[in-house]
Amino acid sequence: MGEQNEYTRTNIVEMEDGSFEEIIEDQSSLKSSVQAEFKAKMLEEEQKEQEVENRKEKAVIILSGGMDSGTLLFDLKRKYNVFAITFDYGQKHRKEIFAAKALCLKTKPKTPHQVMNLSGLRGLLKNSSSLLNNSIKVPDGHYEDETMKSTVVPNRNMIMLSIAIGYAIDLGAKKVFYAAHSGDHAIYPDCRPVFVYQMQKVASVCHYDPVEVHAPYLNFNKADILRIGYKLKVPYEHTWTCYNGRVRACGKCGSCQERLEAFDEIGLEDPLEYETD
Numbered sequence: 001m002g003e004q005n006e007y008t009r010t011n012i013v014e015m016e017d018g019s020f021e022e023i024i025e026d027q028s029s030l031k032s033s034v035q036a037e038f039k040a041k042m043l044e045e046e047q048k049e050q051e052v053e054n055r056k057e058k059a060v061i062i063l064s065g066g067m068d069s070g071t072l073l074f075d076l077k078r079k080y081n082v083f084a085i086t087f088d089y090g091q092k093h094r095k096e097i098f099a100a101k102a103l104c105l106k107t108k109p110k111t112p113h114q115v116m117n118l119s120g121l122r123g124l125l126k127n128s129s130s131l132l133n134n135s136i137k138v139p140d141g142h143y144e145d146e147t148m149k150s151t152v153v154p155n156r157n158m159i160m161l162s163i164a165i166g167y168a169i170d171l172g173a174k175k176v177f178y179a180a181h182s183g184d185h186a187i188y189p190d191c192r193p194v195f196v197y198q199m200q201k202v203a204s205v206c207h208y209d210p211v212e213v214h215a216p217y218l219n220f221n222k223a224d225i226l227r228i229g230y231k232l233k234v235p236y237e238h239t240w241t242c243y244n245g246r247v248r249a250c251g252k253c254g255s256c257q258e259r260l261e262a263f264d265e266i267g268l269e270d271p272l273e274y275e276t277d
């Protein structure tokens with residue numbers, strides 16, 4: 001690891017198929033022997049990091065690609081051998097899936113990442129949520145406003161947790177993490193403490209061995225999460241929070257507003273570009 005030099009500049013680049021890859025910059029300017037030596041060094045370093053990782057306890061994280069689960073990913077990497085799962089549930093803001101991929105590439109070592117295709121939910125739940133239905137506009141306004149209820153996807157976290165618990169059992173992991181926090185409690189029933197406790201109960205009896213469900217940020221607000229993330233140097237420029245999946249974040253939806261308020265509260269500038277800039 002250590003200091004970056006002219007040979008170690010990397011960049012996350014969106015590929016033609018929509019996936020994200022970490023590209024080493026300036027390769028063309030390097031002599032092939034230097035390139036080969038550098039690649040071998042990188043590989044050796046990655047293998048060492050992976051060996052350390054393999055000795056840690058396995059854990060699964062539900063990673064949306066937003067700033068809360070992005071912070072939790074970097075938080076967990078300190079202690080666990082983390083496996084990330086992201087859900088494509090037909091959301092308008094599919095851009096967050098690419099953010100999740102980029103975040104997994106940015107951790108040391110890189111985090112194994114599964115994208116689960118549940119895009120059929122878009123048709124199945126189309127009457128319920130402005131996140132799934134193009135004819136229902138994502139409301140502007142504050143997160144706690146009544147209008148934000150249209151952004152609820154029915155039972156989303158139970159659907160995702162059920163699959164993540166199955167994935168954990170398959171991996172031999174005993175813990176599943178997700179980043180529900182206190183700012184979600186007002187409108188999202190499946191982010192409230194009572195939901196988490198009941199999920200913990202059912203996860204403990206759904207298979208031969210119990211699986212634990214953890215929501216370590218349950219009593220934190222978004223500013224608390226940001227404070228943790230800044231200490232961990234989470235690359236927030238690679239997170240995506242906006243419910244409108246446009247080129248730039250809208251700055252007006254409840255999700256954007258809550259994010260911007262959190263950055264304001266801790267006195268830092270959000271590295272994302274906004275339509276309102």
Ligand SMILES: [Zn+2]
Binds near residue numbers: 244252
């Ligand atoms: Zn927005």
